[in-house]
Amino acid sequence: MESSKQVKLTTLRDAIATLVPDGATVAMEGFTHLIPFAAGHEIIRQGKRDLILVRMTPDVIYDQMIGVGCARKLVFSWGGNPGVGSLHRFRDAVEHGHPHPLELEEHSHAGMAARYTAGASGLPFAILRAYIGTDLAKHTEMATIRCPFTGEELAAVPALSPDVTIIHAQQADRSGNVGMWGITGVQKEAALAARTTIVTVEEVVDELSPRGPNHVVLPSWTLAAVAPVPGGAHPSYAMGYSTRDNAFYTGWDEISRDRDVFDGWVEEHILGTEDHVSYMESIGRGEGIG
Amino acid sequence: MESSKQVKLTTLRDAIATLVPDGATVAMEGFTHLIPFAAGHEIIRQGKRDLILVRMTPDVIYDQMIGVGCARKLVFSWGGNPGVGSLHRFRDAVEHGHPHPLELEEHSHAGMAARYTAGASGLPFAILRAYIGTDLAKHTEMATIRCPFTGEELAAVPALSPDVTIIHAQQADRSGNVGMWGITGVQKEAALAARTTIVTVEEVVDELSPRGPNHVVLPSWTLAAVAPVPGGAHPSYAMGYSTRDNAFYTGWDEISRDRDVFDGWVEEHILGTEDHVSYMESIGRGEGIG
């Protein structure tokens, strides 16, 4: 029952190696829930460089990728450690150019969401009522546009169509159709806006079966690769499979404050491990994964 | 647990009497599934006039409303009897001005869907790639707009914000939150775009519980009235509650071809009945309703 258009299940390592070139514009989305951490670690392991990283809410995984020097530019709307505080590697890059300067392009959440929606819709831009009275308008890519019917002036933002979008989902079936539920953020739009979409999943099942609200399906023929990576969202979570590892987020503050501590942590736990299973063991979260 | 903002469950008769004034712009949506027939019949019973009727797919219920003279204008994208053929009362109004002339404003489905989406989003217009190379552009409300980033010329259509939107759904809970599933068409957008939204439902339940895909919820505080009307979509259907009465649709062709036959049918079955229960009995579909 497979045709040429249907995605083949693959490994995360192969997907990153073959589909994520240096210099690519890469969006890794997940709104607190379902963040593709394992994929980010694999990008670090494979030493990808000069990436334009895109994400509404760059959090710890982007802090890690920025800290090791994967990124030359960040396109975002809110960069923090949710519920904890600053992203120290992100701040070090912006405030002190370490490990190298990081170009920024920032929007509001509404602007980023509209940009992805335009990308998913095949439109070159989106309109929204945004940025009114702010200094953001001067520091971001936007234009104003007048309603041809009412004369109201609105914001226009360019469509966002990443070279590669990477997301994590709960399930794939054996044909590579992907199902996710709960808080799905902007993932559907980010996946449909991209030229190439990679999905890591908790589980491969015979039939997609939501165990929560807001079920979203991405058919296999819109995807480039699907890789089973159980626990691949850790320390984020996958509703129905895992809970958020809040202790990891809190602990990250300490690890990321100091350049050397951070470098050592990456060396030991990411570069020093082969894959997500051995990574989880190395950080002491091996139970129940893999 | 009820506050001022929460809708009260009411009767269809009261909802139409108090919330649908003559001359209003009224959208009754339903994409084959969940068409609010009972509400249309109640509008006919109450003798509403000069309505601007809006609907992507005006079908038999609009044929009836146009045929009795409720409407002065129709805003639409496809007017037919699905799977059967013409809407004879609609054609009679357009081709011969019977019972009186009917003003038309027509779009494509894509255009109408975008107009409702703009309305639901609080924007004055929507952009889309549409009407290219057609004569529609000359006969509809649209403008062209240039992308400020790429220069591409796109279509702009004005937002659609009906005075009243009426839809039929499967369930409401006791607080007036509404749940529907299956083919939900443009109902969410039409409901959220309207100043006043009326929903008829198959059933009032303790907790909304979808029995099919694509569950859509409209919270009570976005609605003006919710009225239980079991079978209120007939001859359309409500997934999980009823099936489409294809024989009625086929039979409508005969009834609607002739002005006198149509007038007699309306007199007997709509004007001659009190409510949806007695209407269903009068057309021989009384079983299992009410």
Add this chain to the structure above:
Amino acid sequence: MAELQPAPSSYSSDEMMTVTAARFLSDGQVCFVGIGLPSEAANLARLSHAPNVVLIYESGTIGTRPDVLPLSIGDGELAEKAEFVVGVPEVFAYWLQAGRIDVGFLSAAQIDRFGNLNSTVVGEYEAPKVRLPGAGGAPEIATSAGEVIVMLRHSVRAFVPSVDFVTSVGFGRGGEGRPEGAGRGPTVVITDLGVLRPDESSNELTLVATHPGVSGEEVRVKTGWDLEVAPDLAVTDPPTDQELEILRDLKTRTEAAHSG
């Protein structure tokens, strides 16, 4: 009193039309399907040579595999058998407009020599002789799908020199060609008599095949303009026994379901 069953090798012109259209679909293609003959053809393809064809109906049912043909675009069967269901705004924005559709099927009341389609009015727009249903999804299917397959029964009323209203653009009123960035447009027109294709240089619809037993002259008589006929006019392969069996089973199941 059993009804007379035709031998498998005997078939109607509508069956020939449906079978021909089905053959134009390849496995794995993503198709935007309308009700009627296109739906028959697309499902026949899915049940025969193209099991992984992805069928999308504008009601928002994506990847649907109905057991029986829908009577309306929003039949419950389409939702129950779909991989997933989305709202109508999404199906037009994220799926059609975004360029995810390989093949769109269209029909119409009129088609002209340059493949433009009319489903709006016969006669003047302001004072129509016949008011037709209108555009529906057609204008954007015509320009957003990778290619368009047109299905239309042959008659001089339908095949007119110039349509009364361009609801969906083919190669333009004067045959000037496709709008920029709008896909290949109508690559084939399949009728109950034969198959037409736009000429690569003139964009004019040209008869390239007739169905078995139909002459080129018969098609020309039923066409409202001076129809070009390809020098190497082919004859369509008749339906195979298997094609007919699958199609008739599908229609038998459908009738049973809809009269039930």
Add this chain to the structure above:
Amino acid sequence: MAELQPAPSSYSSDEMMTVTAARFLSDGQVCFVGIGLPSEAANLARLSHAPNVVLIYESGTIGTRPDVLPLSIGDGELAEKAEFVVGVPEVFAYWLQAGRIDVGFLSAAQIDRFGNLNSTVVGEYEAPKVRLPGAGGAPEIATSAGEVIVMLRHSVRAFVPSVDFVTSVGFGRGGEGRPEGAGRGPTVVITDLGVLRPDESSNELTLVATHPGVSGEEVRVKTGWDLEVAPDLAVTDPPTDQELEILRDLKTRTEAAHSG
């Protein structure tokens, strides 16, 4: 070794702040809520005097009634206890931008005398002293919500004469007023010391109440501009025993859940 439990009538300045903010919410209002103090205040209101307050988090959880406070805006608890969940593009387009929000809560690193908020940078944008997280949902909450409640702890670092960057507009850099059609903006600023309201004619934030035991002079000292004090300066009612009990139960449940 049981920990010392404060008597209900003893409370912290953060508790006073949260309780004060909760009281500004009326039953049935629709609130767009952020993480931290706003989430505490909104849920306290829901669990006390405003059981039908509708809480919307930008993660897409609508009408949610969490048993414990979320640590992040996308905690599973918010989705599990929501009336329904939608995608992030929808929450901003159909729910916030469409004007369905009565009250938006905002916080920031800096606020100025005209209620403008900064959560982007301290210092120059191109060479910041401190790079803050950025805008998130704030700029559109500030202009699309019917009114905005600001919660911010008092200090001269936070209460500055003019913000380094306007992330969310209050009454404009020069206090010129609200953008047209943009709602009432910050109607109240609640701090750990008291309550400020914009003056109706000057749009300048004015101290209208202090919390019990706080003097107007103390607030002026911790404000980075020459703060106006209302002639009829009020004193906030202290938290009731019931308010404190509900708030502390909520926080105890929350700590247990997040450390578990």
